[in-house]
Amino acid sequence: EIVMTQSPATLSVSPGERATLSCRASQSVSSNLAWYQQKPGQAPRLLIYGASTRATGIPARFSGSGSGTEFTLTISSLQSEDFAVYYCQQYNNWPPIFTFGPGTKVDIK
Amino acid sequence: EVQLVQSGAEVKKPGESLKISCKGSGYSFTSYWIGWVRQMPGKGLEWMGIIYPGDSDTRYSPSFQGQVTISADKSISTAYLQWSSLKASDTAMYYCARRGGGADYGGKSPFDYWGQGTLVTVSS
Numbered sequence: 001e002i003v004m005t006q007s008p009a010t011l012s013v014s015p016g017e018r019a020t021l022s023c024r025a026s027q028s029v030s031s032n033l034a035w036y037q038q039k040p041g042q043a044p045r046l047l048i049y050g051a052s053t054r055a056t057g058i059p060a061r062f063s064g065s066g067s068g069t070e071f072t073l074t075i076s077s078l079q080s081e082d083f084a085v086y087y088c089q090q091y092n093n094w095p096p097i098f099t100f101g102p103g104t105k106v107d108i109k
Numbered sequence: 110e111v112q113l114v115q116s117g118a119e120v121k122k123p124g125e126s127l128k129i130s131c132k133g134s135g136y137s138f139t140s141y142w143i144g145w146v147r148q149m150p151g152k153g154l155e156w157m158g159i160i161y162p163g164d165s166d167t168r169y170s171p172s173f174q175g176q177v178t179i180s181a182d183k184s185i186s187t188a189y190l191q192w193s194s195l196k197a198s199d200t201a202m203y204y205c206a207r208r209g210g211g212a213d214y215g216g217k218s219p220f221d222y223w224g225q226g227t228l229v230t231v232s233s
Contacts (some may be wrong), residue, residue, distance in 0.1 A: 001171065034219035037156075043204055043223040044146075049214055051215065055221070069227055087154055091219050095168050096154040098143055098220075 002026055004101035012109040013078050020102045023071040023088035035064055035073045036101075039084045047086075048073065048082035058063055075106070081101055111135040113143075113205050113224035119196050120230045128191035131205030131225045138165040138186035142208035144220060145190045149201045158207065160188060168223060195231045201228045 003026040005062065013019045024058040031051040036044040046055040048064035051071055075082055088101040116130040125126040131143060144159040161180040169179070181188040188205060206227045209218035 005175075032217045036220075038154075043226055044206075044220075045223070046219055046221050047222075049209075049219045085153075089154075089156075089219060090210075090218050094217065095166070096144075096159055096217075097168060097170070098144065100146075100154040100156060105152045 001014055002029065002092070002099050004088055004090055006086075006104050007026050007099035008089055008104060010105045010107065011062045012103050013105055015080060017109075019075040019078055019082075019106055021073040021075075021106070022100050023066075023073070024067050025071075025090055028085045029090040029092035030068045032090060033064075033066070034089045034091060035062075036087045036089065037082075037084050038087065042082070044087065045104045078106070082106065111166075111207070113207060115203075115205060115224040118210055118228040118230070119181075120232070122233055123195055123197055123231055125195050125231075126191070127192050127195055127229065128189050129203060129229065131188045131190075131224050133186045133188070133207065138209075139183050141210060143181065143188040144203045144206050144208060145177075145188075146206060146220075146228075148204065155206045156191070157203075162188065173214045181230045194227075195230075197231050197233075199229060200231045202228050 007022045018045045035048040038044040052064045085103045085105045087103045145157040146154045157173040158179045160167045160179045160185045205224040206220035207222040209221035
């Protein structure tokens with residue numbers, strides 16, 4: 001079973017600053033890694049898939065990188081609407097099996 | 110427009126049974142896997158299982174195998190998550206989500222559309 005870890009658990013950032021979130025897989029997931037954003041009271045939203053491809057409608061300030069076991073989500077200049085919890089998820093298995101990381105909460109400094 | 114619409118909030122007692130639903134529209138329901146995700150109060154996302162409505166192929170997370178049953182009725186484009194005997198620890202928000210098509214995501218795919226969630230409260 002693949003275990004996903006995320007760091008830090010909480011990231012305090014000022015608006016306009018850069019945020020860097022990390023995600024690690026216990027074994028290689030190739031580039032089959034997604035990032036989701038969840039705001040309070042809302043369902044998660046797909047931000048990044050294939051480790052680095054933005055989903056439809058996602059602003060260019062969100063970028064993803066990495067492959068294998070180490071991944072990064074970068075928000076280049078935080079806007080007020082970006083304060084949320086971010087989850088990574090691996091989807092490398094077939095038949096489909098998914099694993100989420102524990103999440104990183106990005107809050108206002 | 111792709112939509113997943115889930116059934117409404119439920120309040121149940123321990124030991125009762127429950128079946129919640131997720132109705133898909135705006136796409137070919139039988140051609141995409143539908144997964145279920147649990148979110149306990151104040152906690153993270155946990156993948157529970159997934160079903161392919163086209164042939165009812167179903168897979169479960171080891172953590173949820175035997176605890177819930179996932180099914181689908183393709184004639185009404187609806188997936189289900191059910192419990193035979195609820196526990197207080199089943200209190201959570203439950204989301205359904207569509208696994209994207211391989212052609213859209215280069216093979217293996219993430220969850221690209223999500224339902225609004227169904228809050229299940231189990232309390233005596």
